[in-house]
Each structure stands twice: as C-alpha cells, then as structure tokens.
Amino acid sequence: MLQNNPLLAQLKQQLYQQTPRVEGIIHAHEKGFGFLETDNKKSYFIASQHMKNVVNGDRVSGQIITKNDKESFEPETIIESSLQSFLGRITYNNKMMTIVPENLPHKFIKCKVNGHLNHQLKNGDWVKAKLLTHALENDKHMFIAEAMQFVAEDSAPDLLWLKTLARHNLETAAPLDELFTLNEAESKVRQDFTDIDFFTIDSKETLDMDDAISITTDDNHHFLLSIAIADPSTYFIAESATNQQAVQRSFSTYLPNYTISMLPKVLANDLCSLKPHEKRPAVVAQITINSQGEIIYSATRFTLAWVTSKAKLSYSEVSDFIEDNIPLTTPIASLPQQLALFEQLAKLRIQWRSEHALVFKDKNEYRFIFDEHLQLTNILKESRRIAHKIVEEMMVIANQAFTHKMASELGFGIFNIHNGFEAKYLDLVMKLLAEQQIDQLTKEQLATLEGYKTLRRTIDDNPLLEYRLRRFLSIVDFATTPSAHFSMGLSAYATWTSPIRKYGDLANHRLLKALILNQSTTPPEQQVLTVINERRKALRLAERDINQKLYSQYLSDKLDQSFTAEIIDINRGGARVRLTEIGAIAFLPLSLLHPIRDEISIQPEAGKITINQTTTYQLLDKLDVVINEVKADGAGIIVKLAELPSIS
Template identity: 40%
Template sequence: MTFQNNPLLIQLKKKMILKYPKIEGIVKSTKKNFGFLETNVNKIFFIPPKYMKNVMHGDRIQGYIKIEKNREIIYPEKLVVPFLTKFIGSIQKKNNFLFIQSHYPYVRNLILCNSKDIKKHVCEHGDWVMAELTEHPLQKKNRFYAIILKFIVKKINPLAPWYVILARHNLKKSSPNVHITHDFNLYHNEKNRTDLTHLNFITIDNQYTKDIDDAIFIKEITEKKFLLMVAIADPTEFVYKNTKLDKIAKKRSFTHYLPGFNIPMLPRKLSEDICSLKPFLTRPSIVCSVVINIDGSISTKKINFFLAWIQSKSKLTYENVSNWLEKKGTWIPENDYIKKQIILLKKIYDIRHLWRNKFAFIFPDKPEFRFHFSESWEVLNVSLESRRIAHRMIEEAMIAVNICAATFLSKKLGFGLYNIHSGFDIFNAINVCKFLKEYQIEYHPQEIMTLEGFCKLRRHIKEISNNYINYRLYRFQNFGEISLTPRPHYALGFPVYATWTSPIRKYSDLINHRLIKSIIKGEKNIIKPTESIINNIILQKRRTRLANRDLEDWLYIRFLRSYNHKKKIFQANIIDILRNGIRARLIQNGAFIFIPSFYIHNIQKELVFYPDIGMVYIRNKIYYRVSDIIMVYIVTIKFETKKIIACIA
C-alpha cells in the first residue's frame, strides 16, 4: 500500500480539511511561481508555488484557508470552472514530448498534449494549433493534459499572426468555398429592370478596391433642386434566401477587414466580379432616387426605389478626386461628363453637410491608421490616413439614401433592420446635467432625452471645443443598437436610419435589400426578420472588432520592436484613466500604450487616480485628464502580453 493510497491518511486529511474555512474565487497568476485567489467579497488570498502548479490563471476554484508562517494561504481543493476549455496555443517540444503554451498571456502552464490526427513530426516547435483541455490536476488525474483539435499555421508562415487571431475569434480565414458559375440566369428579371446604362454613373473608391457596391449619378433639376440617384449592387439576384450561399453569408455577417487582409462575406467571384460595379460593365442594381433641395433637406415625398441596369462610366479614386478638387497633382477627369458629376456631387455634399450641422449632428473624425507591409508581411510603417473631401462626398450621399431607405421601409412595412441610438437614459441624463452645471452649461434632463434636445446639446459642446467635456458626455451615452422596428438614431440626429448600401459586405444590408426589393416587386406577406439574426450580427461584429484589436496589438509590437524607439519622445493622447495608470495612444502611429503609476510620479501616496471622471491628481491637484496631449517615451515592449509600457517624459 502506497503512502498516497493509505485510507487512514486519506481519512485524516479529510477531517483536517473540515476544520478549515472554505472559500471560492478566481486564480490570478504572477510573473513568479506564486499566485492569488480573488474572491467575490474583494478579498485576496496567497497561493504558494507548490499549490499554483495545480491551477492556472483564470480558474474558478474552491479551496480552504490554512495558516502557514502566520499567513493565510489557499489550498486548492476543487475545480468549479476551468479557465481553459478550447484554446489556441503554440507547440513546445521537450524530450520528444509535445507541450502547448496557451496564447493567453497570463496562462504560463506548459500543457502536455497529443493528437489522434496530427503526427508528432508534423508539429514543429512554435507552430500554432487549436486544442482542448481534457484533464486538470484538481480533477481525476494529477496533471494538465490537452488534445490537439486542429493545426492552424506554421511558425515560419509570415501570415501566422492573422491566422492565429482569426482562429482565436472563430472567424474564417478565406472567402466562402462555393463554386460560382454563370449558370445563374443573369437576365431572368430583365423586363422588370429599368435600363439606365446611358446615364453617367461614377464610382469613387480606394485605388485597390474590387468589391465596388455603389455608383452615383446626379442631375441638376433647377437651381434649387438636385436629383440624386444612388445605384447599389444587387447580390440578391444571385444569393437566394435560405440557400447554402445565403446561410454562409448569414453566419459570417460581414466582410472582415484586417490590416492588409480581407475575408469576404460572399465568394470573391461574386463580390469582386459578378456583382461588383466595374466600369463599362452592365450590372443589376437597386436604385434610390431622391430630390435634394438647395437648403440641404430631403424631399421625403419624392423618394423612389426601383430595379435597374446600370453601367459605371468611370472608376475614380478618393485620392485623385480629392487632389483635383483641392487643386493638387496632375490628375484631371477624363471628360466633361465625369467632371460634371464630381462637381454636382461636391454641391450636394456642401448643402447636405450644412443641413446636418444645423439640424442633426456630425461627429468629428476619428484617426485612422494604415499599416504598410513588405512582400514578406513585415510592418514597414504605420501612417495616419486622413479622410479627405472625396471620402466625405461619398459618405454624405450614402447617409442621404440610408435615411431614404429607413423612411421607405417604415412607411411600407414598419419593420427592417434599423440602426438606432437612444441617447441618454433618465439616470444618466440627470448626471449629465449635474456635470454640465460645473461648467456653467444649463440643460434639463427631459430636454436632452429628446432627439432635438440631444442634438442641440451635442452641437453646443462641439462649438465650445472642450475635448474633456465631450469625453465625459460620451461615457454617459447609451450604446448603438439594431432594431427590427423604426426608432431614432440620436447620435446621428435622425428620426430613422437604416443602412442598405453595402450588401456585398454586410448581411444586415443584404436583408434590407431583400425587403426593399420585395416591396418594389409588390410581394405580399413579406416576412419580418428575426431577433436571432440581430444577435448573430452583433456577435460577429464584436468578434471582428476584437480580432482587429488583437491583430493590431501584435503588429504594433512587431513594428516598434524593429523600430529604434529608444530615447525618442512621442506625443500621446490620453484615452482612459485606470486604477493603476494611464492608457494613451501615440499620435504618430496609433499604438496604444500603458503608463503605470510608478512612471507617472515617484511618490505613490501623492498620486490618486479617478477613473470615473477621467482624472489623475498629484498632491490634490489635477495633473492629467482624459483628452490631454502628453509627451512620453517607450520603456519596454512586452511581446507575451502585447503591451507597450511607457513613461511620461
């Protein structure tokens, strides 16, 4: 009989355990071998190295409290919820055994692993795989053990960061594998479509855009009225409801745009060829025509949607059009027809922009950064991409026809996929008014809970140009949502709003396309979309956002490690105040940095952080607040946690 299996000792151990108080919490690891247990009652208990071997960061466990060397420690007894189930990790080879190191930075355990389908010699040290934790030391067997489920990418593959991040967030890494042929009867609805191929539609996109989904034609009716026609590519002509292709698009919900890389919602043959509004090729489309008055208002009684054939007469780029309007460079429109369309589009932009500034609200642009890659996918540079006049012209036209779509769907059906924003709830409206009073700005909660009052407040704050006040208001606002029924979009300042201009790239727009098309064709008993569709769209949008964030963090680490940043001073914009430091963004390249408290002020007791109000006090005086521009230098770059640590210069 072994020592471990001695029934008398086991019984004695159980009796001893009953004497100690039990507690439940979540394990937190440290850089060293010890850890802590954080409980629901905000108490923290020490876990010695000998016990940390049996748990990992993030595990929810039960244990009992022991006293050792006059200190309370936790003895882990039972696993409640493991932190790892399915996870991504890199292969580590030791003594002919395979181990996996989790991609989660604070999980430092090397996990013994194996695979039924992948042979050992196929996996090299550093290769990336997906695995499932099947054994835990607090369960039946006294070890961590995982089964490899899927091989992801070789370590030496330059696209490894992209594939790892996509796998981690359960996103596809390639376009749908559906065979597309011209067996689609492209002309089966020809009689139902108006032939507009004689009109001078133009497209304006980035230089390398292939999935072109909108084209514009404008006619000056009188000196005080313009006819705006926006033609949107019609993938519903090929993607029928409940088909295999539709189910794939529904599941993906979006074309995912990552730095240097995109994964289409639809097969590239459709999105970049058959449906794309390429120049001089006849394409099926849904057209919205609307009259824009000289004061910038939309004639809601003159909104019309119809099916059409269109032919783009020119593929223009944002850069060329902007340069021409700003009298830069050598590019000129190829003929007077194209020139006239650009000039008319600029006129519509001017009057619509003025109208929105006066009656709605226009948010200031957020900085956008572009990664520049070598042929081997190394980051060469990161540049700030300014949105120029051509971007704004197209955006203004798309916003106008999105308002038209929302109005059309509301009137004809009373349902669709609407983008909504409810401004402030009553609790936050009261707090907003209290906060504004500190700056001698007087508003009543009931006033700013109306669409008109909300827009008035936002325009007021924009005029006084106080970034800190703007930040605080933003923190009080509700989040944007998607609704099946029409409701206001406070943040944009519209009574109703629904997007439909990117059906090649967004499933929500594809749904609105189908609804609009059903109305045009006079169909009866049109089926309302379900909440499950909205839930999936929200899920996929969140996954895409997180994937972008994680990949950019990885790429910034790569870039700055190869970049001579030592002794270089950067400007940074404070974006958040935490309990133990400042989060900021480098203005030059957009990298996110963290400034811990000890790199802000060397006397810690004089330093106080107020995350709720976005301020840092030193010796009872405000020293830093959100929206401030500060000077920093980089201290260290942590690849494992993808964090850039900086110090105030």
C-alpha cells in the same frame, strides 16, 4: 490501519470544515507565484508550487492558510478555466505531444488529437485546442488538452492574421466559388440606366465596389442624385446555402492588408462589383435634395436597373482634384462638373445634419504599410479629406431615403438603433452636467432624441465633458422595427448600401426589391439580428487584437523613442494613452508618472490624476512619452514620461 481509522477521518473532516475558504480569479506573476482576487477585491498570495495547478484567469475555490500571521491561498477546485478553448503551439517531448498555450510560454500540456482533424501535426504547428482535464480535477495534477483545428505552421508569413482569425472564431477564406446565374424574372423588368455617367470612389485596392454615384441639377436648383447599389441577391435566393453562409459571416472581414469577403469572391469581386465599363445589375435610388439640403421624399424613386460605371476613382485623386486642382486622368466630360456638385452637396448636407441631426467629428485614420514578407514597415496618419466626406454624405442620403420608404410602406426591416444614455446612468449624467453648470435639460428630456441632440450641441465645444459622458452611452444595436438612432440624431436609420459586405444590408436589399416588385415578405427573424450582433463584436475584437500586435511588432525596436500621446482613459493603475502619430494604444503606469505613490490620487470618474492635491493630468491631455517596454507576443506597450513634471 490508520488509513481506515474512522476517528482520524472524522478529525480530517472537522479540520477541513474549520479551514476558511474563498473563491476568485487567478492572477499569475511572470516570476512564478500569483494571487487570488476575490469578488470583493481582496487579494491572497499563491506560492509557485500551487500555481502549477492553475493558470492565469482561472476561477477557483480553495482554502486560506495562515502561517506566522500571513495568509496565503491554496487552490482546490476549478470553477471555470480560462483555458476552455485556446491557441497553442505543438511541441514534442520524448515523442509525447504537448501543447504550449500562446499566453503561457512555460506551460506544457499533454495533448491529444481530435479524430476529425485531418492534418499531420508537427513541431511548431499552431492549433486551436480545448481543455479536456484541468490539473485540479485529477490526482496527478495534470492538464490534458485536445487539438481541434490546425491554424498554421510556425513559419507561415501570415501567421499573425491566421492566429487572430482563429482566436475569434472567424473564417480564413471566402466561401467557395460556384456557378451563379441571374434571376431571369428580375432581369426582364430592369430598366436600362447604362447611359448615366455613374462612377465609383473607393480605395485603389478595393475590388468589392458596391456603390456608384452620379449627380445633376434641375431648373429649381435642386440636386438630382442617383445612387446605384450592387444587387448580389439577384444571383441567389434567401433559402440558398450561399445566403446561409452570408448570415453566419454577417460581414466581410477587413484586417490590415487582409480581406475575407462575406460572399464568394466570384460575386463580391466580379459579378456584383460595379467595375468600370462592365454592365451590372443594381438597384438605383433617384433622390432629389433641395437647396436647403432637405431630401424631398415624395420625389424619391427606387428602380431595378442595369448600370455601367464609367470610371473607378480613388479617394486621393478626387480630393487632389477638388482641393488642389490636380487634373483627373479619367477622360469623362461630366466628371469635373459632377465632382463640383458633389462637393457642394456634401457641404450642404453636413450643414443640414449639424442643424437637424448630428454629425460625427472627423478623426484621423492610420494606414499600415507592409513589405513583401508581411512585415509592418511604416504607419501613415491620414486625415479625412473631401472625397471621404462626399461618399459618407451620399450614403447617408441613400440610407435616409431607404429608411423613409421602409418605415412608411413596410414597417419592418433591419434598423440600426441607439438609445443615447443608458437609463440606469441618467442620474449620474445629470450629476455630471450639474457640476458643469449645464441645467437646461431635465432627466426626462435627456432620455428623448431631441433632448439628446440639444445636449450634444451644447457640449460641442467641450471635448473633455463629451469624453467623460461616453461611458454612460448605450451600445448601437439592431431592431426589426424603426426606432431612434440618437448618435446620428435621426428618428430612424437603416442601411442598404453595402449588400456585398454586410448581411443586414443584403437582407434590407431583398425587402426593398420586394416592395419595388409588389411581392409579399416577412420581417427578419430575431435570431438573425443576434448573429449579426455577435459577429460584429468578434470582428471588432479581432481588429483591435491584431492592431495591438502589429503596433507591438512595429515598436519593439523603438525603445526610448519619443512620441506625442493623448490620455484616453484613467484607471486605478495609471493612464491609457494613444500615440497620436501612429494611433497605438499604450499604458502609462502610476509608477512611471511620479516616484512617490502616496502623493498621487486617482480619480477615474472625474478623469484626472492629482499629485500633491494639484490636478496634474486629465483626459485628453497631450504628453511627451517614450517607449519603455513592449511586452512579449504583443501583450501590451508600456510608456513613460519623456520628462517628469516639477511638482512643488
């Protein structure tokens, strides 16, 4: 009778309406309880019995319960679940299939199998799943998921890579090979450049070689540079399925010890690759550079050609020859003289770019060494040597020459653009510069390419200020018309030198060939640029993801081992640091910086931490740290100071 009592129902409704409600994000604690953080950063405790109905990262709404002057939160409605799509491991409990999400080792979710999944799932298999029902959406408070894609067996040696690729919606294999034939019309007009002593410089393991170089000089002491770029587009048309797959992939995937080509392997690693002693179709740029390092654009020629690379050289052997006089093993008479000229030209161009454009500072690179079981055994820190600089400068020259031709003769293409500082941050940039007594530029000048270049040269010897300014920079983007690339210091910049590996370069290749052959063409569609941008973000996240997990794997047995670290970010919780010997990113929490929290002041915008009103740490500081904790499943690396500083 009470259940149907209208007065009781009305009372319940009144109580419901009177109970305060909020919404926010769930933050789970490893001990079972959790917290709700609202948009205005207020936090409410959630008891463990209520945490069973939510997962970390869920956005929920619910009621605030006050008891004994203490407030807690009880979730009622799911707004957006963090488990919409997730990786998980299949388990069976009394013949009922469940899935355990990868970041929730104690959460067993009832699981169905999608009818299109053509794989017999067994215990331990990893799958990609989607959430069908959230626990807050039914009376039984039950999560229900559906397995959509098989990822790998739990024992697969490349499980870490396969999970990373699936997590970021990336393919695990190259497109299927098929029978490709050359474009006969293009073949008939190709010039024979096979007598030119082209050669490649790449890593020893590289198979998809898409550029080869050669150099001489003339009587005016001009450098006569020839750059051959592989021509994959001569094997398939823009309307083909192969081209559509290339659009969707946008880039070849390069993860440590794991490469997945954008194009079918028969093209990327064989028919198009500029392998030594193999005749290949290419587009050759013949570029003249004067003794001041300037490109003479009027003398530039682009030609459809046949080329034959005479040698495959590695970065290490070229650098060893130039820097240490170690003899080359390749018996080509012109190579020693060519390498001497390339060294001269690279240094000349670096000087030219430092005066007329901008040059990126050299950074260390880190190479992962694996055993036959794909276990990370060592990490080598490698500095950029002369061979890397030669290749980089020659490709910049080729891309600048290409950009000039596209901008002046066609007016469209796929251009890389960078607008310097975000317009909305210019006032903050000006304030920071004023604090550093840098006042020669107005806000309006700072928004221009010339103003940006002036600032960069002004702060070249102030790495801390340069680092602090980075957070105000816009991101590199793409456009179909020429626009400035502030970070390179150029009025426009487009690339075409990696058509095997990048779809944007492949599309630009087609446009260049249309100009050479006097064919009509149309601007790239904006949707293509959107796909390229999204794919680039996914690849960067995947690389960061797997690197962090590999570092965690490598450091898991090195607790209390000492490393030199550099502070790269400061936030409310502490400092992010890079272990300079191996490149790993770790976190140094405030609790391990100083034992008394009230004595610490965090100033993230200023990039410093003070203790007892004394600046003790700031961005780019070097510290000696030891590994304190490596969290499960590569979730993070925690370090502590090797020795606490003495603060008076």
